Amino acid sequence: MRKLIALLLVLGLAVFSGNFVYAQDGDTDTTATEQMEDTTTAAEAEVDPIEPESPAVDAGEEEAGAEQSGYQVLKKYFIDGDWRFMSFVLVCLILGLAFCIERIITLNIATTNTDKLLARIDEHLKSGDVQGAMEVCKSTQGPTASILYEGLKNADDGAEAVEKAIVSYGSVQMGLLERGLVWISLFIAIAPMLGFMGTVIGMIQAFDRIEAVGDLSPSVVAGGIKVALLTTVFGLITAIILQIFYNYIVSKIDGIVNKMEDASIALVDIMASNNIFKQ
The missing domain is CATH 1.20.5 (Single alpha-helices involved in coiled-coils or other helix-helix interfaces)
Structure with missing residues (x-):
């Protein structure tokens, strides 16, 4: 949705x-x-x-x-590059941007202030209120809070069970964070390919005109060469734009994962310091 x-x-x-x-x-x-x-x-x-x-x-x-206007210039070049080839590149750009925007919004929502969350959990665990600490995690959005919740839920089984639960559920959250990246990578790879395909077809058209006319003049081959160059340019521009968004998303995911790992280690230490694990 x-x-x-x-x-x-x-x-x-x-x-x-x-x-x-x-x-x-x-x-x-x-x-x-x-x-x-x-x-x-x-x-x-x-x-x-x-x-x-x-x-x-x-x-x-x-x-x-x-x-x-700039829009008119882009529209002119889009038409000059032959819409049959340029439309595929435009579809890659629109779909790729849609996936990028969805990932950016989701990752921004998933970002959590782990220091504040751990401080609230520590307050409940000092009084032995594990259930209260679980409620704090349940009311907090983001994968970090979900992982800490799974760790607190296995507190009765000891530190080893808590660590296993955190690692297992952490893998699930990693998959959710990286969902959609494969499609962005696909559009980054396929956009230049579509541009190069337009380049090859444009050059073939240019040589067909030379063969039909029997004369190598600029007016004969200009149309085919323009299609060849414009499709390549638009394909490369699309790939560059999506690559920038992709790198930003990957760096955002890495930051969230690092916070998840730090928070998981801190949770085990907090539980051990408050004698939450059963002897």
Whole structure:
């Protein structure tokens, strides 16, 4: 469910940004049209017929070209790169970002202040209230609290049983933290491959045109080479973006795992110091 929500969020942002840019472009075009009409009216009202009008038109065209938005540039290159190949790369980017956003949200929720949690557990264990310490862990979100809960639940069986329970349940929590990373890795690997496939197909099209025309001129091979280059560029950009998110997620998981291990060792020491284990 969280993955679906994240995917819908990404798609909604893409649609909203596109509508906003289109609306902004529409306002710009309306303003430019009004300015052109005012310029034409002023030129017609002038007495001197020798005054040229072409510089004003050229200046307006240059301003319109300079005001071209980044979204329009991306859309132009997307179309020039042939949507049949670029669409697959775009799907990889959208799905990869959806998995990345879902993992980042989940890991941020899973982050726990272990020092504060251990301090609350220590307060209950000093009075021998193991059940109260378990309730503290149950009311705290995150994998660290779940592991400590499993350790406290086996307190009656001794320190060795507590350590085994922590190790076993820690492996389960590790699997949950790393869920979805394999899909992100897949999109990182497949996006450049799709780009390279577009490159190969574009070059094949270019050579087919050379063979059909029988002349090696830039106009003959320009289309195929443009497809080849643009698909490769977009595939590499997609892989770079997803790789940055992937490395951030992996570092986040490593930080949570280190805190889990430190908290587990500290829990055993706290239980031993408060004589919780049965003799």
